Amino acid sequence: MTARPLPGAPVADALLARVAGRVSALPQAPRLALVRVGEDPASVSYVRSKDKKAHQVGLQSEVFALPESTSQTELLALLDRLNADVAVSGILVQLPLPPHISEEAVLLAVDPAKDVDGFHPYNVAQMWAGRAALNPCTPAGILELLDFYAVPVAGQRAVVVGRSEIVGRPMAAMLLARDATVTIAHSRTADLAAVTREADLVVVAVGRPHFLTPDMVKPGATVIDVGINRIEVEGKGKIVGDVHPDVAQVAGGLTPVPGGVGLLTVAQLMANTVTAAELVQDRG
Ligand SMILES: NC(=O)C1=CN([C@@H]2O[C@H](COP(=O)(O)OP(=O)(O)OC[C@H]3O[C@@H](n4cnc5c(N)ncnc54)[C@H](OP(=O)(O)O)[C@@H]3O)[C@@H](O)[C@H]2O)C=CC1
Ligand SMILES: Nc1nc(=O)c2c([nH]1)NC[C@@H]1CN(c3ccc(C(=O)N[C@@H](CCC(=O)O)C(=O)O)cc3)C=[N+]21
Structure with missing residues (x-):
């Protein structure tokens, strides 16, 4: 089996087209x-x-x-x-x-009303309560991608590897808000492979090249690679993700790096900027 590729470009294009429409509706x-x-x-x-x-x-x-x-x-x-x-x-x-x-x-x-990263403590609290208007761009972009490719989230077992404030934690909060059953794994997790193998959806945000290997993935699971690692291969600079390429032999769907989540991060920032402007307008 080889995983369905889940490229970011069509998702970003669709999101940016909606953003452009919303921009033109503003004064x-x-x-x-x-x-x-x-x-x-x-x-x-x-x-x-x-x-x-x-x-x-x-x-x-x-x-x-x-x-x-x-x-x-x-x-x-x-x-x-x-x-x-x-x-x-x-x-x-x-x-x-x-x-x-x-x-x-x-x-x-x-x-907080201009916090398009969603990093202000007020917005972080709103996010964990499941009612934020401005959500962190990388996890919000990942949800756009899952929706675009009709990957189910509600009721699914999701494992987020990484617990940073900018990716792992908000990703877990937003998957929870979408009714996934969420586990957060990190560097102190015991038997990580056993944990990730339980998941229908694995989001990897660790920052180590090719960290997630095929033995860590349940056959057919969707794997989202957040990692951006700049490495040297035969004297040339190269960007690779946190997911080993052989995971494609096991997973049901896999995002590429580059050309995956990173494109969504940037597109979602534009969406958040328009959202912030609309909120001010709605308040009058
Ligand atoms: N595509 C995009 O748009 C974006 C990509 N990135 C990329 O995503 C990656 C992660 O970024 P970020 O979240 O900021 O990174 P951080 O370094 O802040 O966090 C890394 C997380 O990975 C965990 N971790 C480290 N080693 C292991 C291990 N051996 N087993 C399990 N967990 C481990 C750490 O655990 P612990 O907490 O225990 O130390 C930590 O929670 C980076 O490559 C970054 O460049 C980041 C932002 C946006
Ligand atoms: N306040 C703040 N907000 C952020 O959103 C933020 C930040 N700080 N600090 C650093 C991380 C990292 N990040 C990325 C943005 C774009 C790509 C991106 O465009 N990636 C492309 C190109 C590859 C590349 O050059 O990275 C791709 O994946 O195809 C990646 C990662 C935003 N971050």
């Missing part, structure tokens, strides 16, 4: 503020692709590229200004931040 284009601190190459590249995609769907966007030496106070002052600016619908602070800046303090400083 003015929502504005997205993309804030990054320092020159981490991955962050520079992600922020650039988010900015480009925003313009493609008719959003306004602006990149605030601050030097590595920026103090926490200066960053918080920028966020205050963006919070107060009625023309700004969404604010994203790219992570990770330099070590001298507290991520907790920064995430707390973003107006």
